[in-house]
Ligand SMILES: Nc1ncnc2c1ncn2[C@@H]1O[C@H](COP(=O)(O)OP(=O)(O)OP(=O)(O)O)[C@@H](O)[C@H]1O
């Protein structure tokens with residue numbers, strides 16, 4: 138239990154421990170204000186519950202005090218009862234399923250191409266030279282402005298929504314994955330060569346495993362963006378999905394339904410985020 | 426056990442460096458790192474290079490490894506001109522270069538695996554070399570769980586497990602404290618004694634150079650050239666106590682003077 142992470146000499150160790158035992162309260166404060174220092178699991182759970190409690194408590198306070206009209210901000214329990222009734226009649230699941238389907242298809246197609254292409258782009262300067270200017274141009278085009286074009290080109294079916302998601306995340310994935318491939322430590326590749334790795338195997342044997350934790354983080358982050366673009370796609374042209382029901386609810390001033398849809402997306406996002414963290418722990422155990 | 430006898434069978438090559446020139450960059454920004462350097466390392470020899478910082482020691486090793494392209498001259502290892510990196514020239518880098526995604530054992534078996542050896546053969550090799558560097562208990566650890574000295578020991582085991590004919594070592598113990606350093610030097614000498622590889626070893630620690638070497642090459646400042654070669658004929662096996670001996674001290678003084686002259690010339 139040393140406070141300074143680099144205090145390895147025996148003397149500094151003795152000094153810090155004596156400080157700890159003499160002033161336990163102060164050392165606990167020092168511990169939690171030390172940059173990058175881990176906090177205990179109970180403490181971190183307590184803190185996150187407290188923050189959630191504050192947000193929901195604030196919501197209750199705003200609605201019950203009448204500070205905000207219910208037309209703009211529904212009461213928490215009416216959102217809950219709407220959720221329950223839509224869950225019971227099955228319509229909620231139908232919309233959730235429709236949205237999840239679009240996000241997953243778009244995300245998987247985009248990732249399957251972006252990961253190998255990004256790694257190749259980051260490894261081979263010639264591929265980078267060819268693609269970089271184009272990719273960086275497209276990357277800055279607003280996805281929303283392409284929605285009408287997509288409708289014109291591919292109609293208003295599920296393909297259109299999938300296309301919006303792919304367009305929204307593919308180029309970002311590509312750039313971020315290429316960046317992490319480019320930053321692979323050069324001597325790691327050199328060491329591999331001196332151990333008999335062929336030039337053509339470098340991407341698969343070295344660049345891919347070296348960047349795997351980064352790639353998984355990129356996928357996790359862009360999964361979140363996929364949900365954002367889903368709503369954009371569903372707001373414009375869809376007959377089902379969480380974005381679609383919020384738009385429909387807005388026309389009928391059903392603010393509670395909008396809230397429910399937003400909360401559902403949040404929960405689904407949280408779930409996929411945890412899923413990705415779990416996958417990362419499983420396939421990249423060396424980073425734990 | 427066949428693989429093991431194969432891996433430890435004495436086998437080494439000579440290194441011939443002839444009038445090698447290395448220039449980094451082009452035009453006004455060009456840096457002449459090595460200017461016409463020549464020497465010859467015989468099979469089984471332990472050859473140590475010392476020289477001021479930036480004189481091109483690392484560059485020289487990278488050239489022999491085939492990781493850098495020479496501007497002029499000739500390098501051959503075992504009579505074969507060096508054109509690209511290959512498993513016949515193992516290298517231990519100054520920076521830590523263990524593959525972080527592989528365990529200690531997987532790191533050591535990386536080379537044998539590329540050669541297409543069977544799992545049983547590889548297991549025997551890994552066991553042998555991890556035992557040799559005293560890390561058998563850490564076979565299933567990841568590099569991030571090891572100390573600096575342990576990482577370099579794995580790196581040495583990894584290079585040796587691939588059975589290279591030449592071992593290139595770029596200040597492999599540079600980042601270690603003096604105690605760990607001494608035990609690593611002993612370990613290296615013991616391994617070298619029965620594997621009988623040709624070793625080209627770079628260091629800036631003069632004690633280390635004399636203690637390890639059959640021959641010390643002293644380089645001048647940039648552009649790097651061989652200033653002097655000093656044959657170390659101290660009997661082997663050598664112990665740390667040698668640093669007190671008069672002829673050790675005499676050699677040390679000679680090398681220090683050579684390096685000091687160089688500094689003076691620069692100023
Ligand atoms: N990739 C590079 N591009 C341009 N110049 C380089 C490059 N690598 C090395 N140099 C230059 O070449 C010279 C020799 O570098 P090198 O790394 O071989 O020196 P060194 O003798 O190993 O030094 P040290 O003892 O500090 O490790 C240095 O002056 C350095 O500035």
Ligand SMILES: [Mg+2]
Nearest residue numbers: 482483484595
């Ligand atoms: Mg160097």
